[in-house]
Amino acid sequence: MGKTKIVVAYSGGLDTSVMVKWLSEKFDAEIITATGNLGQRAELDNIEEKAKIAGASKSVILDLRHEFAVNYLWPALKASALYEGAYPLATAIGRPLLAKMMVDIALNEGAEVIAHGCTGKGNDQVRFEVGIQTLAPHLNVIAPLRFWEFKSREEEMDYAKKHKIPVKATKDSPYSIDENLWGIAIECGVLEDPTNAPPEDAYQITTNPKYAPDSPDEVKITFEKGIPVAINDINYDPVELIEYLNEIGAKNGVGRIDMIENRVVGIKSREIYEAPAATILHIAHNELEKLILDRETFRYKQSVSNKIANLIYDGLWFSPLFKSLMAFVDSTQENLTGEVTVELYKGNVRVLSRNSQFSLYNMKLATYTEEDIFDHRASEGFIKIYGLPYKTLSEVLNARKEKGVV
Numbered sequence: 001m002g003k004t005k006i007v008v009a010y011s012g013g014l015d016t017s018v019m020v021k022w023l024s025e026k027f028d029a030e031i032i033t034a035t036g037n038l039g040q041r042a043e044l045d046n047i048e049e050k051a052k053i054a055g056a057s058k059s060v061i062l063d064l065r066h067e068f069a070v071n072y073l074w075p076a077l078k079a080s081a082l083y084e085g086a087y088p089l090a091t092a093i094g095r096p097l098l099a100k101m102m103v104d105i106a107l108n109e110g111a112e113v114i115a116h117g118c119t120g121k122g123n124d125q126v127r128f129e130v131g132i133q134t135l136a137p138h139l140n141v142i143a144p145l146r147f148w149e150f151k152s153r154e155e156e157m158d159y160a161k162k163h164k165i166p167v168k169a170t171k172d173s174p175y176s177i178d179e180n181l182w183g184i185a186i187e188c189g190v191l192e193d194p195t196n197a198p199p200e201d202a203y204q205i206t207t208n209p210k211y212a213p214d215s216p217d218e219v220k221i222t223f224e225k226g227i228p229v230a231i232n233d234i235n236y237d238p239v240e241l242i243e244y245l246n247e248i249g250a251k252n253g254v255g256r257i258d259m260i261e262n263r264v265v266g267i268k269s270r271e272i273y274e275a276p277a278a279t280i281l282h283i284a285h286n287e288l289e290k291l292i293l294d295r296e297t298f299r300y301k302q303s304v305s306n307k308i309a310n311l312i313y314d315g316l317w318f319s320p321l322f323k324s325l326m327a328f329v330d331s332t333q334e335n336l337t338g339e340v341t342v343e344l345y346k347g348n349v350r351v352l353s354r355n356s357q358f359s360l361y362n363m364k365l366a367t368y369t370e371e372d373i374f375d376h377r378a379s380e381g382f383i384k385i386y387g388l389p390y391k392t393l394s395e396v397l398n399a400r401k402e403k404g405v406v
């Protein structure tokens, strides 16, 4: 019998580097590291070398950016998925894809264990493990951070030094940062006190709106069936489209979010996000829905969006309900084709114009000029019947009052 094989979700940082060595010693295991490129700006070039030095026998690095954009971000955008009304869910949407990557690698390599470097009080452990359980219920998961002996970063550093694992000598960021194409999440340090305004150094990519350019940028976004395909009439590949909007949005200070949120494990946390592209695309997409969707579909979709955002946040991307609700969403996007022009200016995204061949906006019905074709007199009967339940109720209550009964 060969050694146990463990697939380790590997970022190249201190935790996961120490984890590779620690697991190989503790379990006398063969370690295969798995790293997915979801568009984080962190160096991926020397990942393989780092993993090998830490003790891995093999390092798999996959560029998942295209799959991430097309199969994960576009569905979330079509669903208008914003957690607690604000967070575009960058980290939360990335986790199921990374879970799938780890499962695929484990199956390929004949590994029976997957290990990750999430802590015991976050959402990401839930997302990884529920994802893995759903995709490959026979695999085992180990989360060393929940039970290993290291109590601090310093202790991990000592272990790394002892085992000749190279760790950055440079002073680490005081924040915990997670990044992908859809946005950056920043927490810890002074941000843990919700009375503190975020210091400027918390922000990684966006210009402070105060110092953003004095002249705005205009961006026209073309959607086809709910998916952005072109900017200013130039077609873009999905990854490039998102990168372009991140850049131009960040320059104009767009996409800063500072919020208190409810975690899956029951605690509230304070998080800073920077998500320029996601912010711009959600605003533009929503504007198109206002123009195109009929009233009842639009209203119903708002509650579905909220439910989908909760499912994504709570680690249930691969659940039957998510799949069913997405079928509804996809059906609503059938006519979601058109253009929206927005202006980016000092942290704001302002819609300038919207247009679609499927627009339900009818100028002849909306106008207050003599072009008007709306049947004003029809409103009289409509309102009489529409308001009838409330008229009836008031009559009953008033009659009781008159009789002196309350």
Ligand code: ARG
Residues within 6 Å of the ligand: 089, 090, 091, 092, 123, 124, 176, 177, 178, 185, 186, 187, 271
């Ligand atoms: N609170 C966010 C979420 O659960 C982001 C967590 C990302 N981690 C971090 N180190 N900031 O989706």
